[in-house]
Amino acid sequence: MRTASEALRVLTNVAYVTLALLAFVQWVRRRSEQAAWIAASFASLAFVVSVSWILPQGSTSGPEQFLRKLQIAVLTLFPYLLYRFTSAFGSFSRVWERLVLALAGGLATWTFLLPWIPAQGEERPSWYVAFVSAFLTFWVTVSVLSAVRLIRAGRGQPTVARRRMRLLAFGAILVSLVLLISGAASPSLDPTPLRLLIQAASVASAVVFYLGFAMPRVLRSMWRRPEEARFRSATLELMGVTTAEEVAEALLPHVVGIVGARGAVLGDHDHEPLAVIGLSREEGHALLAAVRRSSEPGALVEGDSGVLSLAMRSGVLAIQASPYTPFFGQEELELVQGIGAFSDVALERAQLFVAERRAREEVQQASAELENFVYSVSHDLKSPLISVLGYLDLLRMEHREALGERGTHYLDRIAASAVYMNRLILDLLELSRIGRVQTDVEEVDLGQLVSEVFDELRPAHREARFEAGDLPALRMNPLRARQLFTNLIGNAVIHAGRPDVSVRVWHEIAEERFAVVVADDGQGIPPAYHEKVFGVFERLEGTTSDASSGTGIGLAVCKKIVEQVGGSIELGFPERGTHVVVTLPADIVRTGAAV
Amino acid sequence: MTSPMLNEAIRILVAEDNEDHLFLTVRALNDVEGVHLEVDAVKDGEEALDYIHRRGRFADRERPHLILLDIKMPRIGGFEVLMQLKSDPELRSIPVVVLTSSENQEDVETTYRLGGNSFVSKPAGMAGMREGIRGLADYWVQLAQLPEPPR
Numbered sequence: 001m002r003t004a005s006e007a008l009r010v011l012t013n014v015a016y017v018t019l020a021l022l023a024f025v026q027w028v029r030r031r032s033e034q035a036a037w038i039a040a041s042f043a044s045l046a047f048v049v050s051v052s053w054i055l056p057q058g059s060t061s062g063p064e065q066f067l068r069k070l071q072i073a074v075l076t077l078f079p080y081l082l083y084r085f086t087s088a089f090g091s092f093s094r095v096w097e098r099l100v101l102a103l104a105g106g107l108a109t110w111t112f113l114l115p116w117i118p119a120q121g122e123e124r125p126s127w128y129v130a131f132v133s134a135f136l137t138f139w140v141t142v143s144v145l146s147a148v149r150l151i152r153a154g155r156g157q158p159t160v161a162r163r164r165m166r167l168l169a170f171g172a173i174l175v176s177l178v179l180l181i182s183g184a185a186s187p188s189l190d191p192t193p194l195r196l197l198i199q200a201a202s203v204a205s206a207v208v209f210y211l212g213f214a215m216p217r218v219l220r221s222m223w224r225r226p227e228e229a230r231f232r233s234a235t236l237e238l239m240g241v242t243t244a245e246e247v248a249e250a251l252l253p254h255v256v257g258i259v260g261a262r263g264a265v266l267g268d269h270d271h272e273p274l275a276v277i278g279l280s281r282e283e284g285h286a287l288l289a290a291v292r293r294s295s296e297p298g299a300l301v302e303g304d305s306g307v308l309s310l311a312m313r314s315g316v317l318a319i320q321a322s323p324y325t326p327f328f329g330q331e332e333l334e335l336v337q338g339i340g341a342f343s344d345v346a347l348e349r350a351q352l353f354v355a356e357r358r359a360r361e362e363v364q365q366a367s368a369e370l371e372n373f374v375y376s377v378s379h380d381l382k383s384p385l386i387s388v389l390g391y392l393d394l395l396r397m398e399h400r401e402a403l404g405e406r407g408t409h410y411l412d413r414i415a416a417s418a419v420y421m422n423r424l425i426l427d428l429l430e431l432s433r434i435g436r437v438q439t440d441v442e443e444v445d446l447g448q449l450v451s452e453v454f455d456e457l458r459p460a461h462r463e464a465r466f467e468a469g470d471l472p473a474l475r476m477n478p479l480r481a482r483q484l485f486t487n488l489i490g491n492a493v494i495h496a497g498r499p500d501v502s503v504r505v506w507h508e509i510a511e512e513r514f515a516v517v518v519a520d521d522g523q524g525i526p527p528a529y530h531e532k533v534f535g536v537f538e539r540l541e542g543t544t545s546d547a548s549s550g551t552g553i554g555l556a557v558c559k560k561i562v563e564q565v566g567g568s569i570e571l572g573f574p575e576r577g578t579h580v581v582v583t584l585p586a587d588i589v590r591t592g593a594a595v
Numbered sequence: 596m597t598s599p600m601l602n603e604a605i606r607i608l609v610a611e612d613n614e615d616h617l618f619l620t621v622r623a624l625n626d627v628e629g630v631h632l633e634v635d636a637v638k639d640g641e642e643a644l645d646y647i648h649r650r651g652r653f654a655d656r657e658r659p660h661l662i663l664l665d666i667k668m669p670r671i672g673g674f675e676v677l678m679q680l681k682s683d684p685e686l687r688s689i690p691v692v693v694l695t696s697s698e699n700q701e702d703v704e705t706t707y708r709l710g711g712n713s714f715v716s717k718p719a720g721m722a723g724m725r726e727g728i729r730g731l732a733d734y735w736v737q738l739a740q741l742p743e744p745p746r
Contacts, residue, residue: 383696386717387615390724394622397725422719429698 496522
């Protein structure tokens with residue numbers, strides 16, 4: 001029994017001295033008011049426990065009596081120090097603080113005025129009983145008051161912070177119990193089991209204080225799971241967002257949840273609120289205004305009365321947390337810093353998304369405007385041309401004789417140019433229409449279409465030979481398909497440079513690419529012009545204004561049609577003639593029966 | 596098929612702001628042989644409506660049998676004129692041919708949606724306008740039958 005009691009005493013002593021040292025170290029590190037008061041509280045307990053360790057049992061000499069009185073006087077300070085610790089988190093009335101200080105000071109003075117301190121087992125005089133009663137009443141009342149304050153403040157706090165606060169409160173209550181038992185116990189009782197009980201409770205209080213104040217990492221990480229789960233879901237959500245609003249929506253609720261805050265506000269670089277949660281817009285504004293500017297990104301600054309601010313690359317996050325959060329929930333704040341960093345990445349990505357979308361819209365709009373411009377210009381050009389051609393017609397009809405042969409020839413040249421210009425305008429109109437007008441998609445039998453185009457060309461080109469291989473069906477607009485192949489096959493015949501040209505159309509499938517080839521054995525196109533021929537107004541023959549040879553817009557129209565269905569068009573490199581290769585995306589090709 | 600009104604003059608109103616187009620249209624109409632056409636012209640939509648409603652300086656005109664209507668005109672456009680005519684129970688029987696330099700598909704659809712009787716794009720090319728108008732007159736005046744315009 002004795003050895004057990006001794007062991008417990010040693011343990012208690014070591015525990016409290018360690019606790020006091022840890023609290024001191026924390027105060028040196030944090031330099032906050034709260035840290036100072038909690039360090040002083042633990043120091044007072046460590047002193048009291050250490051003195052009982054030094055003091056021999058039952059000694060009544062003068063210096064020992066002084067030490068014993070000093071011990072009790074310091075013990076009266078603990079409730080005051082703990083009370084100050086809990087007061088340091090908020091603005092509590094100074095009156096109560098002073099009252100508690102006055103009571104503690106009065107009791108300490110009273111201690112030194114006592115004639116002597118009775119030893120253990122000794123009969124207690126009535127003046128001593130009166131002192132002990134006052135002492136215990138003060139001690140228990142103030143400690144329980146502080147404990148209740150801690151427990152109530154812990155509500156809504158992150159799990160670890162809440163438990164740490166409750167453990168501190170529980171420790172204070174345990175110490176009160178120890179004192180109550182040892183103070184109220186009648187000296188006539190067998191002291192050994194009682195002392196053992198007291199010492200066990202002392203050790204327990206030390207352990208509880210230790211857990212509350214310097215919680216081991218294992219416990220902290222175990223109890224922090226809900227907050228870490230929130231952190232993970234926040235980072236997951238942030239990875240999927242594309243707008244600044246979505247970032248704010250994913251960020252703020254988790255931040256508030258993790259630190260148990262009342263609300264939070266996300267601000268831009270000028271501290272203008274972008275999104276608010278748990279606060280009114282005005283409160284959010286005020287919160288951001290109170291936050292210090294120009295901190296390093298990632299830095300978390302603790303302001304007054306629980307205001308936390310996290311500087312981000314893309315703005316600032318201000319949190320209205322409980323004043324207890326920075327003291328008890330340091331690691332939760334680190335999680336918030338982590339979320340902040342993720343949000344920065346998400347915000348920057350969102351800005352990229354927005355910039356990209358805007359650029360794309362601008363390009364689309366510019367392109368649409370250009371097409372509208374081309375449309376209206378070519379439309380306006382058509383009107384005077386109708387007049388020109390109309391008057392030419394009248395002139396030739398009514399004044400043929402006056403004009404003579406030469407005059408009529410000039411008139412014919414004017415008319416040919418005007419007709420050619422009309423063709424140009426019509427083709428330009430067509431080109432602008434391909435981009436402007438949405439078209440319906442149908443299944444087009446390419447084999448049939450090509451043979452119809454052949455039939456149309458045969459009467460005017462009796463010497464030409466036409467040949468087509470198996471051709472598939474295409475899912476595209478039938479008018480555009482006809483336009484495409486009429487242009488390509490017509491070009492092959494018209495630009496062949498010989499009347500007996502042979503035109504062949506077939507399809508190829510190579511490396512998951514599907515291509516339709518329109519080939520002729522005409523004069524061919526020099527490779528230097530291969531890129532140019534698909535531009536608007538590009539013709540190889542030069543500038544003859546002859547409507548029959550085409551306007552040079554035909555291939556540009558073809559290119560646009562093919563690109564609109566997601567394909568591409570280019571010239572092949574045959575030994576003879578010209579190969580136009582139209583590559584089409586597989587999803588519009590219906591091979592089936594054709595292959 | 597022949598028109599029962601062959602002996603009577605057929606009145607055509609041309610609404611056209613472009614003087615050259617108007618001249619060419621009227622010339623082409625006058626060249627149509629075998630029918631007696633009386634062609635009158637107005638140069639914007641407001642005048643066209645006044646003419647048809649026989650208001651102001653057009654109070655003494657008789658209503659036309661057929662109207663050739665341009666789309667792009669100052670003050671009141673062709674579509675507005677068309678909409679007013681075709682939503683008027685008294686006037687909607689007068690056939691309206693939209694004759695325009697536009698080839699826009701939307702304009703074609705708008706014309707028929709508003710109750711236009713025909714959409715013709717002004718022909719270009721040598722002899723285009725003359726041939727086109729002649730074809731138009733052949734169809735509307737000689738092949739198709741026109742109702743008697745409301746008095």
